[in-house]
Amino acid sequence: MWKPDRQSKKPLYEQISDHLERRISYGEFPPGSLLPSERKLAEQLGVNRSTVIMAFAELRSMGIIESRTGSGTRVSRTKWGAMPKHTPNWSRYAEGGSFLPNLPFMRRIREALNQHPSLIDFASGELSADLAPSDEITTLMNEHRYTSHLGYDNPQGYIPLRQALVSYLDKYRGIQTTESSVMITSGSQQSLYLITQCLLSPGDAVAIEDPSYCYSLPMFQSAGLRLFRLPVDQHGICPEDIRSLYKKHRIKMVFMNPNFQNPTGTVFSIERRKQLFDVASKLGLPIVEDDPFSLTAFEGAAPKPLKSMDSNGSILYIGSFSKIAASGLRIGWMVAPHSIVERLADARQQMDFGLSVIPQSVAAQFIKSSYFHPHLERLQIQLQFKRDLLIESLQKELPDLVKFITPQGGLHLWCKLLHEVHDGKLLEEAIKRGVVFVPGSVYGSDSGFVRFTFARPKTEEIAVGISRFAEALRALIVS
Amino acid sequence: MWKPDRQSKKPLYEQISDHLERRISYGEFPPGSLLPSERKLAEQLGVNRSTVIMAFAELRSMGIIESRTGSGTRVSRTKWGAMPKHTPNWSRYAEGGSFLPNLPFMRRIREALNQHPSLIDFASGELSADLAPSDEITTLMNEHRYTSHLGYDNPQGYIPLRQALVSYLDKYRGIQTTESSVMITSGSQQSLYLITQCLLSPGDAVAIEDPSYCYSLPMFQSAGLRLFRLPVDQHGICPEDIRSLYKKHRIKMVFMNPNFQNPTGTVFSIERRKQLFDVASKLGLPIVEDDPFSLTAFEGAAPKPLKSMDSNGSILYIGSFSKIAASGLRIGWMVAPHSIVERLADARQQMDFGLSVIPQSVAAQFIKSSYFHPHLERLQIQLQFKRDLLIESLQKELPDLVKFITPQGGLHLWCKLLHEVHDGKLLEEAIKRGVVFVPGSVYGSDSGFVRFTFARPKTEEIAVGISRFAEALRALIVS
Missing domain, CATH: 1.10.10.10 (Winged helix-like DNA-binding domain superfamily/Winged helix DNA-binding domain)
Structure with a gap:
């Protein structure tokens, strides 16, 4: 500027x-x-x-x-x-308009980052630039021609990308589907937007994990939905809670992020998955499964998605490249029954007329290429390294002031503050000292939590950032 | 598939x-x-x-x-x-949902094109593949690296593209602005979607040209707007009509496509422009100016946009590459006051988290490159050539059955049918014979019109397509 x-x-x-x-x-x-x-x-x-x-x-x-x-x-x-x-x-x-503005904390964070690009950023839920496969993508872009088709795309998404995703979903996620069930979106964000705008009506009740990424999205309120909470413990939500919400409020849809949940990092337990399918099938209730983080699993196999066990057809599955490759590709996808795909593709044509073929084509080449698997392995190792750095720094700087469960995948660490502090004041003190994070209340949780995205800052910034955060926190506890 | x-x-x-x-x-x-x-x-x-x-x-x-x-x-x-x-x-x-499905005719046309890709397509409002600057863009993509930044983009759009557009708008459209007033969108479609969703409330009255592209977009009804008509004659709308609609219905916004209006091809006359500014300024009424076609002007200088004369700040200006370069880039822009840009950028972040940097970066290189101006000149000549082919074919095949004004720019010809025919039947007869067009009623006009997009079919398809259309029309008139 x-x-x-x-x-x-x-x-x-x-x-x-x-x-x-x-x-x-x-x-x-x-x-x-x-x-x-x-x-x-x-x-x-x-x-x-x-x-x-x-x-x-x-x-x-x-x-x-x-x-x-x-x-x-x-x-x-x-x-x-x-x-x-x-x-x-x-x-x-x-x-004017019925569309609500972003939450004040989120606006404040964005404003601070725009004004001071040098802030150490534990807030933006994305990979740092060095974790993105930029070189691989540049090579692929030079090897292929992406401009053979520069007209409007199929509103359901570029067919070669859908075909590539069918193999990807089978190989990496245990999901069997066909290209006609896959729809390409501008990241998970647009999948959620289409679902809340087009499949639900104002006044409808839906159930959402607590805490949850969804609370940071005013889109749920903008769509006029009534939100009900499913508390998350270390094994995820309790499926019985869905049944009681259904009885009380006739909830029409459940939104979940079962693997490395954002923000808590929890993996939904096997036992509760069975209960979930039981409840969903008894109630004929659709479950929206947001699955952006599974392939970051630091050790062992990636946890399976609900969709791979969905014999009853209860799951709308959402995936994305944003957290495992590059958010700047803006490529996400949805796997859904035919009637849903048709409806959403029709609506999205009215909103933006579909995505550019160029990034779709690049994404298709990338997942089919021999670069994809090594990239994932490298990503897992580097994310784990950054997580460990964050944990070391927290243990060194704030041993007496924070508590957390070590996440086994994902980009975030969910951290409880052991002293009561005002969310907004803590954020301002941190910004003053050159570091940002997301206050837990953004995720609908009680105050007293902080979400640190360890994936976003550069490796060398993590210790400095936490030491600044510690100063900010101590300044408030002392005063 | x-x-x-x-x-x-x-x-x-x-x-x-x-x-x-x-x-x-x-x-x-x-x-x-x-x-x-x-x-x-x-x-x-x-x-x-x-x-x-x-x-x-x-x-x-x-x-x-x-x-x-x-x-x-x-x-x-x-x-x-x-x-x-x-x-x-x-x-x-x-x-469910408050989002209306696309119009039946538009769905039918899309379905027919999906099933029979060999149909001669006078319906899709875009350039044929050979008119897009594919070689130029391929060359640029090989010369530059587009992956240096693969994180989430600024929700107002990629800054180098906004800077490039500031020069473009000055040089080609006589609009002086700054990069902070420019917002990048997924084509004009998304600009209109953001305006109707975020700046207007359900129940608001707005004025729209008749006939108009806007009637083909259920997004206006989906946003709960009440639409009032401004009849278009050969000089465009009559600004006095705005005043009377304002008195009767308190319209809150006017949507216009002043240059080579879609579908009629009309250029809004200089005299009426002055009256328009007068009325808009007296009523404090915002005008949304959609300006996708000006640079196609077949002979002489491109007609100026309203925005270049907007001393009073009444105009929200919308532009796009879709009709002058490639719709598949999905790049459009809006020039708007600060408060509007802030609001819309915030809302769009909730919808799709912004566009991929790759096509934005390609678009920026393209308009700054020495390829851009020669591309425009070539495009103008080729579009004029296709228009002439279409007119020749219509005069040869249907001299007694159609009437039209020769458009001096744009992609479309608006054609009056001199006999009464059922819109839907004509479309089906045409599909049977291997050709599609858009029935005039899609644009909110009385039936008895057809929009032919001469830009879309291949040169060699135009005469064949019109001969098939003529057969379809004669079949209905005879029976």
Whole structure:
């Protein structure tokens, strides 16, 4: 993004006022709209607040902006054109719609990461750049031609990728299916979005693990769903809880992440799986199985998906490359009965007209290639190494203040804080010290938990990051 | 997709019954669900209907399926597992949700094209494969590395692409903006989806051109919007109509495609543009300007967008590569005030977590490259050539039966039928003869119109396609 040029002879404040004047005159900030605060702009542009104050004074003297105490700085209504009061009230439009904004903590984290790219990031639920198979993918991209078909794609997804996934699902996940049952999506996120928007109606009750990734997604509330909780212990949820939720609230769907659950890392136990199928089949209840982490299993075989035992057809299966290869490919998939695939492919055509063939084609080449398996093995070893580094650091820095179960796969460690601390204050103290994490309450859990994504920071950042986090935590406990 | 192997010693009907048994046992067709009809399956698999009848008989004898007169063929409820009646009622879920299915004609066209890829396609609103810059893009992909960043992207879009678009918009569209006002979307489709979902609320009234592409998009109804019509004549809409709709229905937004309007090909006149800005500014009404076709202008300069004259900040501008380069890149953009971009980027993160960096990066290289301008010039010449071929064919085959205004840009020709014909029957007759088009009623217009996309068929298909269409039309007029 634009930054003032420190080599230029023009003073910084003048560069900034020129830049803002341009953005205002181009319509980015229409008459009457609020400008970012002096503090925020100073952070964004990497200058002192006093420089921004001078730039604002310049714009004020030209009649371009107006400041009123307590209500911030706005673009003048009188300066622009003859009837400036009739510019559309854009901020009212921005507040409209039935779509809820992201959770405040998630927005705050994203904002902090945008402004300070150097923050040590235990928050973003993805692999660090060095864990992605970039070289392998570059090689494949140079070996193949991906542009033979640049028209609109089949709304169910690129057929060669669906065919490649049928083999992948059989070999790696024990799932037998056909390409006509597979739909390609923009990551698990879009699969969940399509399910909540198209298969459920506002007012419907659904059951969700507690804690769960799903609580971090306002999409469930945006779809008008009523959420009910299935507490997760070290063996996962208790299937009997589903039965009682069904009796009380007629829940219409269950959302689960059985293997290396996000955020707790739990693997749903074999015994309870049997009970789950029993309950689901008795109630005719569909289970959405989100399975992004299984192939990260640090030791031994990857835990099987529910779908591989789904003799009764109760499972909608969701998978993705985001957590095992590269989130930037934006490739996920769903395995579902014919009527569901047809419905969702039709709806997605209205939303985005399908995905670009290029990343789909790259993904198909990658899973069919001889690079795929070695990549997975390397990933498992490196993730385990990072997990161990995180655990060492926590044990060294905070032996008396945290408790956790060591995850055997996945990207995250779910950490209980043994002292009561205010979630938001802890996050701000951490950001001040140059580190971010996700407060547990984002996942619908009681406060007093933190999710550390050990996959995301660079190896050399983990110890530093935890030492900063420890400082932040101790600052709050002492004060 | 799967087809029976005609070289195999196994009879076709057995291959088909085995294939269906597999799909049923894998859960694609759960117990109780409806199978495709014999006719449809025969079409899909490219076999005689009698072969499918034998395959069904085979499955019936094994107790896997059941047929009842008048209600089609279903998967048996009794064969699979102990409590088969408790498989989720998937078809009920498929009917749920507030998202409307695509229009029947659009579904029928897609189905026909899937089943018979050899149909001559005047229906799909895109370029033929030979008009896409595939070689240029392949060269660029081999020259650059696109995998340096394979993590989640900025939800507003890849910054280098936004920067490239700022220059593009200035140079080609006379729009001055900054990268912070630009948002990248999955084509115009996603821009419209985000606007209708996030900036408007169910029950809101909006104004739409008549006829308009927008009527082909159930997304407007899915968002619960009330649609009001702005009739298009040869100079576009009449801005005074906006004023009266505002008085009567308090419309909250206007959707327009001012240049080479889809489907009519009209260019909104200079005089009416002035009136439009006047009305919009008096009412404080936002105008969504969809501008996908301008750069196809066959002769002379591309018509300017409204946004380039938008001194009052009334316009939300939408652009895309789909109609001028390749729809398969899935790259579109929006230029909007800050508050709108923030809101929409936040919402889109919940829907799909942003686009893959790969096609964004390719698109950025392409518009910055020396290939871009020559590609546009070649495209204009070839589109004009195809338009002329279409017009010649229509004049030769149907001189007495159709009337149209020659479009000066865009991909479509809007054709009035001088005899009354049933839209649906005409489409079926045409499909039978190996050609598809879009019936005018899809665009909300009175029946008696047809949209021909001359950009989509191959050059050598145009005359044959129109001769088939002429046969279909004459068959209905005679009978």
